[in-house]
Amino acid sequence: MAKITYREALNQAMCNEMERDDRVFLMGEEVAEYNGAYKVSQGMLDKFGPKRVIDTPITELGFAGLGVGAAMAGLRPIIEFMTWNFAILAADQIVNAAAKMKYMTAGQYNCPMVFRGAGGAAARVSSQHSQAFENWYANIPGLKVVMPSNPADAKGLLAASIRDNDTVIFIENEINYGDIAEVPEGEYIIPLGKADIKRVGKDITLVAHSRMTGYALAAAEELAKMGIDAEVVDPRTIRPLDEATILASVAKTNRAVVIEEGWRFAGIGAEISARIMEKGFDDLDAPVARVTGKDVPMPYAANLENHALPSVADIVEAARVTCNRA
Template structure:
């Protein structure tokens, strides 16, 4: 297989689906003339023209609403937020229109729309541009929420999201766009809601998703040197969550650590912890530990960012704790 960047995998997914289905179009800030704020849509304006790759004003509520209306009338929009921090301006359209329209219309209106863009921190960008909203959107019935961790998954999941008849929140990361990975030449789709076991082990289960999966994988490598074999599960999507994959793994390893970037209250890790204690309590040999960001707005200073976010050292410490290893 060839090796391509994360941004290229996303571009291929969108372009292939736009060639396949003329109802698909891309709309957002700087997606056309500027080739995308992170060059995800580079060259797409030249191929598809300004009617299908559409630059918008800085008006997220407005163009999100246009996308919802277009989806209700038979089109399949991809709405790009320059960052999901800006999606808060459009959240009424996402939550009260896109997510609820199928139910409120008694199944008469589907809303096949993808809202995509970067989530979480990307370094020294300040508190207003460094937030995680995966758990916010995952709390909304009617939405699907996908958070890929690598180029292969990004392409397969985005193609599936574009073809899905439900609204999909597709969350990426600014610091992953340059990541490289193997991606097949031919077409493939990945089902939304199926987790991926990226590393097998017998001593402890580590669950994560998105760019923080790298932290989990690095921690597993460190622990292997100490004889602790960690099983690492990439959720891929946080609504729906593949609870069966997690519970089956915990039944084998008897221990669980969940690592995510969001704040602790009402987090994905808290939800997973509940389900594991509910359905695999008798298999646990230690209390579940979760690692999240500290419960504060993310500072600007890099030293404070490092102190607040999940990292390899915190993950290794947690895993040794559940394994009762000093």
């Protein structure tokens, strides 16, 4: 297995799928001649030509809608948003068109397509460019929401998302693009709706997705030094959620902390902790704790930004308290 970056893994998934299926095309701002704002589509214009790798004007609503229409007409669009912050402009097409088209037409039309791009907090770009939106899309029937936390998952999940016959919201993490790890070569598919246990442990379950998975793994190392053996579960697909894997872990550890970068109120952690309460209440030895971003728009100053985001120390502290350790 070769060691490649998260962005190269995404690139491989797109290239493989485009080689396999000529209905697949990539469209977005700066995806072609500039090779991608975050270089995810590096080299794809050369490989596939301007018919299938298409630069757009800065017109998110328009090209998102174009993707919806193209999908309804039988193509398999990958629509890249430079970041998910800009996708708010396109929310009508995602929420009112793509998500509902199959239902509203009683199955006559569907939208097999991927909306993808960078999400979560970036570094030092203030409030409009640093936010988590997975809970917005995860609330909507008709959408699937996928968030890889490492390069191998990025490749396998994106390939599966492109092959999926529904609309997939694929949220990458800007900070993770340069992460390097081993990634299987050639065709590699990770089924949607399957969580992954990133670290086996017996004392407490840490549920974390996207960039927070790395934080949870780092926290687990700290916790090990205190004699707490943490299990880290990465849902990978946010909607629909593989809660069985989470519940099985909690049944073993009897304690859980749910971690997310986004805001606390009505966040992903609220849903996951509610499910643990509904279905795993008897397994719990302590209330489920949540570690989230603070309930503020993201500030610019380095110290304020740092303070607004969840930290490894926050996770360690929440786990320690949940385990009732001094």
